[in-house]
Amino acid sequence: MKYKKLPNTAIDVSKICLGTMTWGKQNTEEEGHRQMDYAVEKGVNFFDTAELYAIPKEKETQGSTETIIGNWFKKTGKRENIFLASKIAGPPEFNEHFIREEGFTEAAFDDAIHTSLKRLQTDYIDLYQLHWPDRATNCFGQRDYVHDENEQWEDNIQQILQILERYIKQGKIRYIGLSNDVPWSVMRYLEEHKFNGLPRIATVQNPYNLLNRTYEIGLAEISMRENVGLLPYSPLGFARLTDKYIENKGIEDARLTLFPEMARYNGERSLIATQKYYNLAKKYNMSLATLALAFINAQPFVTSTIIGATKMEQLEENIASINVDLDEEILSEINKIHNEIPNPAP
Template identity: 70%
Template structure:
């Protein structure tokens, strides 16, 4: 395993992070335990979850993923071996069963944090992230920003940071991050931190993969110059960037098969680009998943790549990708494909 540090901290993290959003939907608690055992043995010390998980969202299963993790911590005593990341859900546009009212108000976040700590059976969370903005913006598959003048939103970024500072002072969280965010907001958070002496964002958890490199347009430079690293999710595009959809493997358990609403990776250009990347991988004697993950690992604005798997063989392959280094010729071919078919699945 390779390691780095969480930006602006002394916390050592593996450059692969175990994602958990399938647990409670596609994976049982026992399977989650098996994944955590294997990942830790392989050197992965960074786990990511959210109060909303599992996905797809369901009021009957909401919180199950954190509960599984908490039960594993209790059973194994491994909490002190793990750097733990979780997220507070945003307002109800993408939270239809409305876990609570209040967005990112102090009371709402206090309730969210209390519930997460209880489920996780821990006293603190190392990285606490805002799962998505509490204002209309271009996230979750929207290419461009469209202003909604009728939507009343008052800039509450300072107040949000003040609440997070309160939780840090209590020892309940250590550091903070954003998720599904855009350049304007990241810089606003950094501005308030700088001039008001408030907690500084250390990561941005956004989608990033060979079919969606939109992070590079405005956020990659911020990551490098401001030392706020990308913590990428969906590195395999819900499994689209794996061999199974091309070489005839069973795809009945694949997320794209089970949940057709995740349609951005089924678009014509996404399929066309995927075939090009698959051909490139085979020319270089590797799987499409390995090529896709190795590309992300080598980006200088990425701190740790979130991998998620439903089956153990997938998890093993994903973790082993950390040992693969793509040479300049392969990277050049990747960029040529991207130039020909840019961001087909934002």
């Protein structure tokens, strides 16, 4: 395993982060425990979860993923070995759910943090993230920003950081991050740190993969100049960037088969680009998943790549990608495809 400092800390986190969102839905608790056992054996010390999980979101399974992780901590006694990230859900009008109605209020944070701590069977969360903004903006695949002159949102970022600061001082969370967010917001949070001494965001968790490199347009420069790490999720595009769809192997229980509503990576341009990346991977005698993950692992603005798997063989391949280095020739060919078909699945 390879490790990297969490930005602005002395903490070494594995460059592979274990994603957990299928546990409690596509994966059983036993399977989740097996994945954690294997990941730790291979040197992974970073887990990511959320109060919303399992995904696809349902009221009956909401919170189940955190419960599975908490039971594993209790069983193994390995809480102190893991850098644990979780998230508070944003308001439902921007990503429909059933947890609570309000946005990032003091009451919402109090409920979310204490409920997550209970499910996770821990006294603290290492990295606490805002799962999505509590204002209307262009995230979740929306290309353009359309401003609503009548919106009710008022800038509450200073208040959010003041609330989070109290939980940091109480020792219930250690560091903070954003998710599904945009350049304006990242700089606005950093502004509060610089000018008012409020807690500094360490990371941004956004989608990033061969079919969606929009992070590079505005956020990569912020990551490098301001030292805010990217935690890329969906590095394989809901498994679109794997061999199985092209080779028609084992897709009966694949995510895009079971949940066709997750159609973000099914567009015609995505399929054309995927075929080109698949051909490139085969040219260099590697799987498409390995090519896709190795590309992300090579980016200097990435702190840790969040990988998820429903089967152990997928997990093994994904973790092993950390040992694959792409040379300049392969990276050049990747960029050639990207320039031909840029960001088909933002």
